[in-house]
Amino acid sequence: MSEEKKLFKVTIDNIQVEVEAGTTILMAARKIGGDVVPPTMCYYSKLDKTGGYCRTCLVRVAAGSAADPRPMPKLVASCRTQVMDGMIVENITNPAVLEARKGVVEFLLLNHPLDCPVCDQAGECDLQDLSYEHGKEGTRYEFKRRTFERIDLGPYIQLHMTRCILCYRCVHTANQVAGQREHGVLDRGDHAQIATYIQKSLDSNMIGNVIDVCPVGALTDRTFRFKQRVWFTKPVDAHRDCPECSGRVRLWFRGDDVLRVTARKDQWGEVEEWICNTCRFDKKEKSDWTIEGPTRLDRHSVINAGHYVGVEKPKETFKEVMNGRDPKLLMDIHTISDVNQVDLHGIPGPATSATFNGNPTATGTNITDVKEGIGRNQHGTDSTNANTP
Numbered sequence: 018m019s020e021e022k023k024l025f026k027v028t029i030d031n032i033q034v035e036v037e038a039g040t041t042i043l044m045a046a047r048k049i050g051g052d053v054v055p056p057t058m059c060y061y062s063k064l065d066k067t068g069g070y071c072r073t074c075l076v077r078v079a080a081g082s083a084a085d086p087r088p089m090p091k092l093v094a095s096c097r098t099q100v101m102d103g104m105i106v107e108n109i110t111n112p113a114v115l116e117a118r119k120g121v122v123e124f125l126l127l128n129h130p131l132d133c134p135v136c137d138q139a140g141e142c143d144l145q146d147l148s149y150e151h152g153k154e155g156t157r158y159e160f161k162r163r164t165f166e167r168i169d170l171g172p173y174i175q176l177h178m179t180r181c182i183l184c185y186r187c188v189h190t191a192n193q194v195a196g197q198r199e200h201g202v203l204d205r206g207d208h209a210q211i212a213t214y215i216q217k218s219l220d221s222n223m224i225g226n227v228i229d230v231c232p233v234g235a236l237t238d239r240t241f242r243f244k245q246r247v248w249f250t251k252p253v254d255a256h257r258d259c260p261e262c263s264g265r266v267r268l269w270f271r272g273d274d275v276l277r278v279t280a281r282k283d284q285w286g287e288v289e290e291w292i293c294n295t296c297r298f299d300k301k302e303k304s305d306w307t308i309e310g311p312t313r314l315d316r317h318s319v320i321n322a323g324h325y326v327g328v329e330k331p332k333e334t335f336k337e338v339m340n341g342r343d344p345k346l347l348m349d350i351h352t353i354s355d356v357n358q359v360d361l362h363g364i365p366g367p368a369t370s371a372t373f374n375g376n377p378t379a380t381g382t383n384i385t386d387v388k389e390g391i392g393r394n395q396h397g398t399d400s401t402n403a404n405t406p
């Protein structure tokens with residue numbers, strides 16, 4: 018008779034769960050799900066030896082085990098701490114944990130740029146979510162942030178080292194998935210950076226997966242960069258017969274164009290199946306794929322904005338009661354109004370893109386003055402407006 022596996026009883030935020038010996042606190046919390054699950058920035062369940070770097074998953078162990086119920090003296094990283102039978106863990110029920118997490122977020126953001134408006138990761142960035150949910154409003158850091166030049170890691174990937182949080186996920190992915198690692202974390206402390214010697218390109222056919230595991234916008238897809246904000250794209254699950262990988266991917270559409278191809282991610286934001294570079298970078302035609310259907314995303318995701326699956330629209334009766342007339346004609350005032358005839362550039366005030374001559378040496382106290390190349394604006398409209406440059 019096979020020996021039954023012993024299960025440990027663990028209580029996390031007053032919810033009890035039974036897990037096998039050897040399970041980490043984080044995975045026990047994931048078994049419960051919901052808000053009890055600590056956030057993670059470096060741990061990745063699909064990769065070995067991850068976790069233990071970022072400290073965002075800190076929790077308090079209020080009782081070590083049934084046999085030794087003393088609390089652990091310090092907060093512990095839940096992704097690296099295994100459960101014991103009778104262990105009691107506090108996550109969101111302990112204000113000290115939340116306070117410590119704020120400190121961790123502040124620390125992660127010490128050198129982070131305010132790039133979100135131009136960053137390709139915005140809208141699906143773990144650091145954005147973490148800062149929003151667990152961060153402070155301000156920072157106490159007063160020093161100059163460290164900056165790096167952008168580096169092309171081969172033809173498909175660009176590294177923005179300024180955004181990197183040194184989670185090591187890409188290093189483990191290159192080691193374990195791509196099978197060859199030509200990059201790593203060089204130097205230590207404030208000088209630590211992800212780099213390749215002599216900027217050697219990463220040419221494994223599975224290396225594109227580093228883009229998906231990167232929790233921030235440090236590793237970006239060069240075939241997608243600046244093409245579109247992710248919330249304007251429509252994710253769809255699709256597959257193809259691929260000799261290199263499972264071929265099961267997520268396509269991101271804008272209209273009928275496939276703007277990017279990524280691996281599918283699970284509810285923890287982790288890749289379900291690794292995909293090859295050919296699927297990711299070379300198959301950008303709709304006809305390359307068999308479409309399975311719209312991706313079901315967490316309803317809180319910003320990517321969900323404007324995408325509704327299975328929604329039944331109410332019957333449109335306007336046209337019916339208008340005897341077949343198109344309802345938009347009701348609002349068509351252009352034929353009877355002069356509103357479009359006004360030349361906005363002719364109105365005294367701040368220069369517009371059509372009138373500003375961009376002469377950087379011109380003098381004046383506002384943009385119109387600069388355009389005119391004269392002193393104070395005689396109309397007075399701009400000079401008294403605090404919002405005018």
Ligand code: SF4
Pocket residue numbers: 129130131132133134136137138139140142143144145180233234235
């Ligand atoms: S990596 Fe995330 S937090 Fe950083 S700039 Fe990009 S979107 Fe913003």
Ligand code: SF4
Pocket residue numbers: 180181182183184185186187188211227230231232233235236
């Ligand atoms: S580049 Fe991205 S995945 Fe790699 S260490 Fe930096 S943040 Fe992590």
Ligand code: FES
Pocket residue numbers: 056057058059060068069070071072073074075094095096097
């Ligand atoms: S996720 Fe646990 S230390 Fe980073």
